[in-house]
Amino acid sequence: MTEARGLDALPGELMMWVLIVSELMVFGAGLTAMLAMRLTDPASFAAAQEHLFQTGAALNTVVLITSGFLAAQALAWRRAARRMAARAALAGAAALGVLFLWIKGAEYAAKAADGIGWDSHPFFTFYYGLTGFHAAHVAAGIVLLLLVAWRDAPQNIEAGAMFWHMVDLVWVLLYPVVYLLG
Amino acid sequence: MKYATQKIALAYFSVALALFAIQIVGGLLVGYVYIDPNFLSEVLPFNILRMLHTNSLVVWLLLGFFGAAYFLIPEETEREIHSLMLAYLQLIILVVGTIGVVLTYVFNLFEGNFLLGKEGREFLEQPKWVKAGIVVAALIFLYNVTMTVLKGRKTAISNVLLLGLWGLALLFLFAFYNPENLALDKQYWWYVIHLWVEGVWELIMASILAYLMLKLTGVDREVVEKWLYVIVALALFSGILGTGHHYYWIGTPGYWQWIGSIFSSLEVVPFFAMMAFAFVMVWKGRRDHPNKAALLWSLGCATLAFFGAGVWGFLHTLHGVNYYTHGTQITAAHGHLAFYGAYVCLNIAIFTYAMPILRNRDPYNQVLNMAAFWLMSGGMAFMTFTLTFAGTVQTHMQRVLGEYYMDVQDQLDIFYVMRFFSGVAVFIGVLLLIYALAWPRREVITDDASVPAE
Numbered sequence: 001m002t003e004a005r006g007l008d009a010l011p012g013e014l015m016m017w018v019l020i021v022s023e024l025m026v027f028g029a030g031l032t033a034m035l036a037m038r039l040t041d042p043a044s045f046a047a048a049q050e051h052l053f054q055t056g057a058a059l060n061t062v063v064l065i066t067s068g069f070l071a072a073q074a075l076a077w078r079r080a081a082r083r084m085a086a087r088a089a090l091a092g093a094a095a096l097g098v099l100f101l102w103i104k105g106a107e108y109a110a111k112a113a114d115g116i117g118w119d120s121h122p123f124f125t126f127y128y129g130l131t132g133f134h135a136a137h138v139a140a141g142i143v144l145l146l147l148v149a150w151r152d153a154p155q156n157i158e159a160g161a162m163f164w165h166m167v168d169l170v171w172v173l174l175y176p177v178v179y180l181l182g
Numbered sequence: 183m184k185y186a187t188q189k190i191a192l193a194y195f196s197v198a199l200a201l202f203a204i205q206i207v208g209g210l211l212v213g214y215v216y217i218d219p220n221f222l223s224e225v226l227p228f229n230i231l232r233m234l235h236t237n238s239l240v241v242w243l244l245l246g247f248f249g250a251a252y253f254l255i256p257e258e259t260e261r262e263i264h265s266l267m268l269a270y271l272q273l274i275i276l277v278v279g280t281i282g283v284v285l286t287y288v289f290n291l292f293e294g295n296f297l298l299g300k301e302g303r304e305f306l307e308q309p310k311w312v313k314a315g316i317v318v319a320a321l322i323f324l325y326n327v328t329m330t331v332l333k334g335r336k337t338a339i340s341n342v343l344l345l346g347l348w349g350l351a352l353l354f355l356f357a358f359y360n361p362e363n364l365a366l367d368k369q370y371w372w373y374v375i376h377l378w379v380e381g382v383w384e385l386i387m388a389s390i391l392a393y394l395m396l397k398l399t400g401v402d403r404e405v406v407e408k409w410l411y412v413i414v415a416l417a418l419f420s421g422i423l424g425t426g427h428h429y430y431w432i433g434t435p436g437y438w439q440w441i442g443s444i445f446s447s448l449e450v451v452p453f454f455a456m457m458a459f460a461f462v463m464v465w466k467g468r469r470d471h472p473n474k475a476a477l478l479w480s481l482g483c484a485t486l487a488f489f490g491a492g493v494w495g496f497l498h499t500l501h502g503v504n505y506y507t508h509g510t511q512i513t514a515a516h517g518h519l520a521f522y523g524a525y526v527c528l529n530i531a532i533f534t535y536a537m538p539i540l541r542n543r544d545p546y547n548q549v550l551n552m553a554a555f556w557l558m559s560g561g562m563a564f565m566t567f568t569l570t571f572a573g574t575v576q577t578h579m580q581r582v583l584g585e586y587y588m589d590v591q592d593q594l595d596i597f598y599v600m601r602f603f604s605g606v607a608v609f610i611g612v613l614l615l616i617y618a619l620a621w622p623r624r625e626v627i628t629d630d631a632s633v634p635a636e
Contacts, residue, residue, distance in 0.1 A: 018412055022419045022448070029444045118437055125437055 012158050020166045023137070027130065027170050031177050034126040041122075046182050048123035051116060053107050057179045060103050061171065064138075067096035068168040071145065071161040078157050086157065090149035093164065097142040104135050127178060134170055141167045183539050185256035187263035192540040193273055194249025195533050199616050201242035201280070202526075206605075206612050208235040213605045216598040230287050233307060239521060241280055246529035247350075247386055248272070251327055251343060253536045254393050259334025264326050272322040279315040283308050305371050306357045313357055320351035338407040339389045339396070342414055346385030353377050365433035372428045379525070380424055380449055380491075384417035387487070387528050388456060394480045394531055395460060399467025409459045413452050420448035430501045431508060439501040446499045453492035453524075460484035473538065475551040479531035482559055486523025494519055494566065506581045511594070512573030519566040527559075530615065537619045550618040557611035565604040572597035 010017055038045040074089035111124075118128040141164050148160035183189070212231045215221050222231070256263055263269060285291060286309050292298035297310045308316070324347065331340050356373040392410045396403060426442025460481050471477065494516040498507040507513070538545040572594045580590045 014408070015411060015415055018415050019419070022416065022451075025448060026444055029447065030440065033440060033444065119435070125440065129437055129440060 012162050013155070016159050016162045020162065023166055023170065027134070027173060030126065030130050030133075031173065034123075034130070035177065037122050037126070044121065045123045048121040049179075049182055051111070051114065052127070052179055053110060054179050056103050056107050057175055060100050061175050063096050063100050063103070064168055064171050067093045067100070068165055070096070071164045074149075075154070075157050075161050078152060078154050083152060087149045087152060090145050090152075090157070090160070094142045094145040094149070097138050097145065097164075100138055101135060101142075104131070104138075130174055130178060134167070134174060137167050137170070183542065185262050187266055187269075188253050188256050188536075189540065190263060190266065190269040190273075191249040191253035191536055193270065194245050194252065195537065195540075196620070197273065197277060198242040198245040198249060198529065199533070199620065201238050201245065203612060203616060205235060205238040205242060206609050208238060210602070210605050210609055213598070213602040217595070217602055226288065233287060234284065237283065237307075238280075239526075241276070243521075243525045243529060244350075245273075245276065246533070247347070247383075247390075248323055250386075250390050250529070250532045250536075251323075251347060253532070253540070254390070255327055255330055255340055255343070258337045258340040258393070259331050261330055261334035264329035264333070268322050268326050272319045272326070275315050275319040275322075279308075279312040279319070282312050282315075286312075301360055303360065303367065306374060308357075316354065317351075320354065324348060324351055337403070338410050339393050342385050342392075342410055343389040345414075346382045346389065349382030349385070350378060353382065368432045369429070369434060372425055376425045376428055377422065379521075380421040380446075381418065383525065384421060384452060385414055387483075387524060388413045388417065388452075390528055390532055391456060391460065391480060391484065394476065394535055395463040395467075397535065398469070398471045398473065398477050398480065399463045400469030400471075401463045401467050405466070406463065409455070409463075413455045413459065416448075416452035416455055420445050420451060424449045427499050427501075427504070430504055443500045443502075447496060449499075450488075450492040450496050453488045457484040457488040473535055473545040473548070475545065475548045475555070476531055476535035478552055478555055479527055479534050482555060483523060483527035483531050486519060486527055486559065486562070488523070490516065490519030490521070490523035490566070494570075507573065507577050510573040510576045510580070511569045511597070512577065515566045515569035515573055518569065519562060522559075522562045530555075533619055547618040547622050550614055554611045554615035554618060557614065558608050561604045561607035561611060565601050565608070568597045568600040568604065572601070 007014060007017075070089045070093040074086040074093065077083075077089060078086035116124055118125050141160075144160045144163055148156040208231055211222065211226070212228065212235050215223075215228050215231065252263060252269060286298070286300060287307075290300065292309070293300070295309075299309060301307055301309070327347065328344065331344055353374055356370045359370050361367050361370065388410055392406050395401060396406050422445075423441055424446035426438040427446035429438035429442060461484070464477070464481065498504050498512050498516065534545075534551055575597075576590055576594060579585045579593060580587060
């Protein structure tokens with residue numbers, strides 16, 4: 001057998017890599033556009049950002065990274081033929097995903113109660129757009145994690161974990177730029 | 183021809199070519215109206231001519247896709263088409279519907295009639311009975327090809343083609359919803375036309391291109407399939423939310439400006455991938471296929487689609503740019519090269535590949551066919567450039583300096599004249615092409631009287 005080269009050398013499913021790169025391009029473009037808009041009016045962007053619930057976002061970062069750890073652990077356990085442990089880890093990762101969405105939902109509810117909508121300020125258009133689009137990926141990821149916990153072939157778990165790490169990674173990019181930068 | 187039912191494709195391709203000729207005549211007339219605005223204004227007003235030009239384009243492309251499916255699905259599935267009779271019935275319904283539409287447009291028959299009359303829309307304008315006929319024809323078609331695929335070998339090419347064709351038919355259903363509100367009418371119209379040309383048609387395009395590459399270059403199916411899946415994923419990922427680039431100024435919420443800008447910018451990627459795919463396959467390919475013209479059209483398709491749909495699309499897709507260029511001749515430039523590159527060239531590539539096989543002869547008249555390629559593609563490229571310059575001048579005078587629309591139009595006259603003559607070049611190319619594809623049966627046409635005429 002010849003040594004794998006080029007795209008064949010990538011671990012996991014090629015299509016998942018195509019998806020991951022595409023998602024990073026979309027979120028990267030969104031963040032870049034937001035920063036470019038911010039340059040045109042830094043003061044009012046900073047003022048709008050003051051309204052965000054930064055503690056909740058920090059908590060969510062911890063939740064999501066822990067969840068990502070569990071997904072990675074699930075793959076290792078599955079490869080070591082510990083199927084039940086792997087399934088439990090996937091269920092745990094999915095449960096933390098639900099917790100993430102619950103905290104995010106509370107954050108959105110608080111914004112709505114303050115009368116802040118997507119068109120209150122350009123900052124909030126990006127805030128709702130980027131975090132909302134990310135939350136939709138979290139929801140999809142939860143379904144995917146449960147699906148691979150059920151059909152638990154190692155390559156399935158690998159694909160699920162790859163998707164979930166992409167969701168993690170995107171959050172880690174969003175969190176500083178949307179919540180902290182100022 | 184390995185399978186007898188592939189013959190169906192010949193009927194579809196012939197009708198498609200006839201409609202293509204009509205479309206180009208329509209284009210010439212519309213192009214001439216730009217030079218001489220009162221030309222035919224009583225008999226065939228501009229809006230009717232324009233509708234004929236665009237709608238006959240869509241219909242002949244669809245007939246070409248159907249024909250392509252009937253041609254390649256037997257080879258891919260290694261089965262005869264499920265029903266020959268249904269395939270011809272489908273064609274008859276489509277032809278009757280098309281004639282019905284044209285007569286209703288031109289003579290405005292049955293004004294105001296719910297079932298038979300026009301709907302009074304700018305786009306998706308067919309009488310209800312024709313719309314229903316299109317759905318019946320689509321159902322017949324889907325039944326026919328799906329049954330064939332289910333019984334036979336399943337390949338990535340036939341699966342992707344089927345996915346594209348199902349999507350095409352299902353999305354057409356939005357044409358039945360005709361809301362009072364003009365903004366909503368536009369919104370749903372894009373569900374049909376955008377999700378066609380920047381969504382499911384790309385799947386059809388990628389699968390037909392993959393089939394042609396497989397046949398013409400002899401590259402392994404495994405390699406072709408990997409490319410095909412990646413292209414399909416990229417097309418759907420960018421194309422679906424890319425619909426947002428039509429929602430900038432029609433009254434839809436402002437977040438569409440960002441969603442549309444970001445996703446539609448990425449629509450360049452699948453077109454680039456298709457171009458890379460075609461060229462890499464040719465470089466890797468070991469086969470020296472005699473049908474050089476089909477290869478030329480395939481490569482031309484991938485290249486001009488990248489420029490027309492990809493580059494010229496990106497040119498005005500960002501909402502900050504589109505704020506100024508919306509609805510100027512920039513749009514017309516993009517529309518012409520995108521449709522020509524992506525879908526016209528694709529159809530002609532499969533016609534050029536299939537027609538000699540269907541007519542049971544070697545691929546003769548390659549030189550004439552290739553001359554037609556260069557004449558048509560050169561004409562379309564020139565037209566795209568003149569319209570791009572016209573659009574740039576128009577954008578500046580009308581949108582930046584704020585001059586009156588008709589005053590600006592007077593200034594664009596020189597571009598419209600050049601556009602008309604590039605259209606004439608395309609028309610001559612089309613005539614050459616149709617002759618090369620449909621007429622000669624012998625390599626050398628002789629004037630020897632002892633040889634019977636065709």
